[in-house]
Amino acid sequence: MDQDILTTLKLLMIGESNVGKSSILLRFTEDEFYENMQSTVGMDYKTKQVTIDGNTVKLAIWDTAGQERFRTLTPSYYRDGQGAILMYDVTDRNTFIKLETWLNELNTYCNKTDIVKMVVGNKIDLPNREVSTEEGLQFARRHQTLYIESSAKTADGVKCCFEELVQKIIQTPGLWDTHSLRLPGNGNTGGARQRIGKRGLQLTDDYQPQEAYSSCYCSLV
Amino acid sequence: MDNSEIEDFYHHDFTTASEWEVFIARLEEIIHEWKIPNNKIGPYLKSGDFIKHTWIEAFEKLNFADVEFLLKHYKLNINDEESSAGPTEECEDARSQCQQDALDPLNDFAVLAGEHMEIARYYGIREFLVLVPAKQSSITDETRIKILLSSLNIAAINSNCEVPLLVQVQEPWQRFYLGVSIGKGSTANFEMVHVKKIPPHCKHLTGLLSLFKQRIGAGSGFRPDPVMVSIRFTYLLKDWTNSSWTQEPPDFDFMQGETLGVAELGKLPFGATFDPVGELHLFTTWPQMSENVVVDSEGFTDLEPQLAPEWTVQVKMVSSSACLLGDYLTDFLYLCKNQKTLVDLLGDAASYVSSEDQVLSSAFNALTESRIPTISTVVGKAVTKKSKNIDGPIAEEVLLPILYFLFPDAEDNPKAPYSDVNSYGVEDDQWRGIKTCAVNSLVWRLSIVAAHCAHNLGGASALAHLWHEFVQEIRFRWEKSIPIPGVGSGFPDSVRTCLLHQKLQMMNCCIERKKAREECILKSQSMDIDDPDTESEEEFFECTSEEPTDEEEPSVKTVQKTKHSLWNRPAGRLAKHPSLRLVKTGEALYLPVTQDPVPKTEDQLEEDAQVMMQLGTDQHASEMRARLMSASLLSDMESFKAANPGAVLEDFIRWYSPRDWIEEEGLDEWGQTNGHLSPRMMIPNNPWSRAWSSAQPVPAHRQKRLFDDTREAEKVIHYLVSQRLGQVAQLLLPSLTHAALYTLSLQEQEALPNLPDVTQSILNKLQFATKPIHQKLQLYEEITFDIEGVEALVAQVNSLQHKLGGNTDSKELTSFLVQLMRGKEVIVPGGSTGYIGTRITTMFREAQKAVHILTMSNSNNEMDVSGDNKQKTFPEPVCKEFILRAVTPRPSPTSTPQPQRLYACLKREYIRMAGLFSEDTIFI
Ligand SMILES: Nc1nc2c(ncn2[C@@H]2O[C@H](COP(=O)(O)OP(=O)(O)OP(=O)(O)O)[C@@H](O)[C@H]2O)c(=O)[nH]1
Ligand SMILES: [Mg+2]
Secondary structure (H helix, E strand, O other), rough: OOOOOOOEEEEEEEEOOOOOOOHHHHHHOOOOOOOOOOOOOOOOEEEEEEEEEEEEEEEEEEEEOOOOHHHHHHHHHHHOOOOOEEEOOOOHHHHHOOOHHHHHHHHHHHHHHOOOEEEEEEEOOOOOOOOOOOHHHHHHHOOOOOEEEEOOOOOOHHHHHHHHHHHHHOOOOOOOOOOOOOOOOHHHHHHHHHHHHHHHHHHOOOOOOHHHHHHHHHHHO | OOOHHHHHHHHHHHHHHHHHHHHHHHHHHHHHHOOOOOOOOOOOOOOHHHHOEEEEEEEEEEEEEEEEEEEEEEEEEEOOHHHHHHHHHHHOOOOOOOHHHHHHHHHHOOOOOOOOOOHHHHHHOEEEEEEEEEHOOOOOOOOHHHHHHHHHHHHHHHOOOOOOOEEEEHHHHHHEEEEEEEOEEEEEEEEEEEOOOHHHHHHHHHHHHHHHHHHHOOOOOOOOOEEEEEEEEEEEEEEEOHHHOOOOOOOOOOOOOOHOOOOOOOOOOOOOOOOOOEEEEEEEEEEEEEEEHOOOOOOOEEOOOOOEEEEEEEEOOOOOEHHHHHHHHHHHHHHHOOOOHHHHHHHHHHHHOHHHHHHHHHHHHHHHHHOOOOHHHHHHHHHOOOOOOOOOOOOHHHHHHHHHHHOOHHHHOOOOOOOOOOOOOOOOOOOOOOOOOOOOOHHHHHHHHHHHHHHHHHHHHHHHHHHHHHHHHHHHHHHOOOOOOOOOOOOOOOOOOOOOHHHHHHHHHHHHHHHHHHHHHHHHHHHHHHHOOOOOOHHHHHHOOOOHHHHOHHHOOOOOOHOOOOOOOOOOOEEEEEEEEOOOOOOEEEEEEEOOOOOHHHHHHHHHHHHHHHHOOOHHHHHHHHHHHHHOOOOOOOHHHHOOOOOHHHHEEEEEEEHHHHEEEEEEEOOOOOEEHHHHOOOOOOOOHHHHOOOOOOOHHHHHOOOOOOHHHHHHHHHHHHHOOOHHHHHHHHHHHHHHHHHHHHOOOOOOHHHHHHHHHHHHHHHHHHOOOOHHHHHHHHHHHHHHHHHHHHHHHHHHHHHHOOOOOHHHHHHHHHHOOOOOOOOOOOOHOHHHHHHHHHHHHHHHHHHHHHHHHHHHOHHHHHHHOOOOOOOOEEEEEEEEEEEEEEEEEEEEEEEEEEEEEEEOOEEEEEEEEEOOOOOO
């Protein structure tokens, strides 16, 4: 297994109860689906390694419970999350309406700029749809998030959902590459690192104070 | 290794002749490679071109016998090659580029940085090749110099190169160059004189002129046109007398007790401790004029600095200016690495004594306390015996104001009460994203005061002393249930504030709950008196909450319950649900009073997450996690059962997870819609049903507390008290750095228009640095370095502004300062008579006066009394430069007139003359 891991990313799964968060996660990690999934108590945790554009990253995924009462408990685990999946059930408008609340919740516990968000409309295999794709897209656009639709039952969009989120995180400068990153001289990190560009690299450990000073000085005088 | 080959290499035989030939050939080869020969004459230079444009450099190595040389090429990079129309056509008169440039006065006295760039200044040329011995060796031998010069000559002729070819001879520091430029019909020789002793006749323009004329006319009897002269005198100012600009560090020794004000305590110092401007160079220039309009001789001179048409200045900054804020931060960073404990620094008195014994009694003390609390140290003194006062380096008259500054509510008339400290982290806040604390809140003040201690009041042990007192006060407040001021209310904000701030918030949460508990007890006691029949549930509060964990077994509880309350009696109801009724009994559903959520600090959250993660990811781990997480679910279920006797899981689910209640057709016997649990809630033995069946009806206040404020408070105190000094400093570092940046941001300096941008970029770094719980010192070192750099710049501008602008603040001055800060030579607007010029003149006069007074007092003053008391405004110039130009026929009167130029530079320690003398090579 021991492929060189570029970094570990922390992802959060949030949204109303019963929308299928745990089911999507199970589909993603084990490729399984239960018609009767137990309702999550508080939160659960799973990991998975994925390789995207030649970079292997470890995902630490925190699956939270959707019940309102748990909201006093779960946000504690939002800390340091780099990506969040905000899920609703396309056959239940109420879960879509509640997304706004979840988003606010997320913004109070995470710095806006530090986390990439993805809105997921789940259960598209079911016939009785209540929220259209357009509405979902509009919501995502309004809140500057990624958007995808999925079904844990048919596995549609599940892989995509995680991969796109991870890709976006890797491309966003300053989001990862912090303390979790301890690389031995390792060739295959090039891809991601180059794309990160200057600002991303600045934040790494090998970032030169000298440069920082001179750039600061130059721009001042 | 096989040495034979290498030895072979050295066995080649070079004769002297062939060495020379090889050398010349190599010179030609390089010249050819660089494509130098085929260059055309460029456009006339504009004023300032020498400085404005970059100089292109190239070099190649070559050897003369075993001596290594470098041939270097320098060329001014003028990009507007297209506009070169003018001279190319007209100057068919065989005048080479260097000759044209030598006569052009527009770039006189240009100061260029960089090796060998003085050549451009000496001879006024825009392009040249210079041969330099590698390894800084010197060429002093006459014959060698001659050989090198003739090599250059031959190479220039052979390669048809008009670009001046020079060679550096003598000692490298002498910057001594000789050379030649072979043009089509003329040759220019580059000559130089560099001597320590200045010949008397060379000290003035008159002498230099006759020297020049003699050299170019050689007594031919021909009357040439007047010589053109450009002159520059340089004056140096180092002694700032009244215009010096420095900042004094805050002096705590002078501020005794009451005078030690809030203003000093809450501010970080800013500025340089000695004047950051080292030198001011005033250049007074007389641009090119005819020799007969100016007189400068032994007895008389027209060259008074105030009369010079052009004034320019340049400033040199002190290389390492000591700045106060930078020093503060650097000192503090250093403390961050200190491994000593408080006991190491303060002695055993500072050791942690658990205050459990006081906890029990404190509940009642709080009520008898006067409204205004006092500072723990004061109380400690008064109350005697268990006084934990230690002998720290901070004197009491300094310590007390500090403590009152931190805890203003301890005073009757607070000098510096906290304003609203909750506004922190508002979206439009300038400091959003920096994880520290609100400006001027407790942690903010503490970090600033800590920096004062570390820097002025005794270093490490002073910080330890302050920390000890601080923790004492926190403990005191816990014991007396007095909220800590200047800390944002609510739960620890692990997103927006630093760890220390969170710890104090946690402390306040504990204090608040403790107070609530105590009030409860009080209420129930008074209630007992009023109405002894009321069987208050709170009555048992204390015993339940103080119960050790193992007694929390359901069996024990049941026993208690049957003893003290009826099984079916509803308890802990918050409100009646507007519509829902219990499925089984039809009674109204009541929302229960539930336990308050548990506040946690960031380190605790991390610990929790670690525990969860370490369980693994398999099914069993998931169940374990569910079990760990179900404490609050169970508590809610118990409260629910207590509030709703006869309730079933369905009832609970309808309240708690309404989406797991599937409605059906029809109404039940109580008139509400029928329904059933979702399939997943009906899975046998799922965590929800399991928790439900184990839940006992216990109202929230009788349950085991999910949050044990006493334990948590003790944990915080223990945490604070057990930090090593370095850890203490690290806890304070984020807010101190923030405060430093804040101090920087208050600086306004028009001459540094980018200051806000730079502050912003440091802020971005700080945002990043403050994010993790454990501080990365390296990042803070970088930020400190940045702040220091900016502080020095601001100090420099402030000093310049003070010196050159006084109180005036004009656009003209600002742009003047901006230029000066870039290290440039800047034209003084209005010259000697303008505002800035007048300021400069005054500074020179003051400095002269100071010197005069000094010499007067040293030598017997009678000497000068008789002498001219009109003491001069300006000192002797540190440098006098002259450029003389003429066009004369050489070598004979019948030759074509040729450009001639002499640059002379006179300093106290030497005279240098650099001449470019041309000769006609056709009409000799
Ligand atoms: N048809 C269909 N059913 C789904 C899908 N995803 C989830 N479900 C079902 O929806 C129910 C709820 O799924 P969960 O994954 O437990 O939902 P959750 O969001 O984790 O709920 P909480 O843990 O209570 O917050 C389960 O019975 C799943 O079988 C889907 O894509 N299609
Ligand atoms: Mg779930």
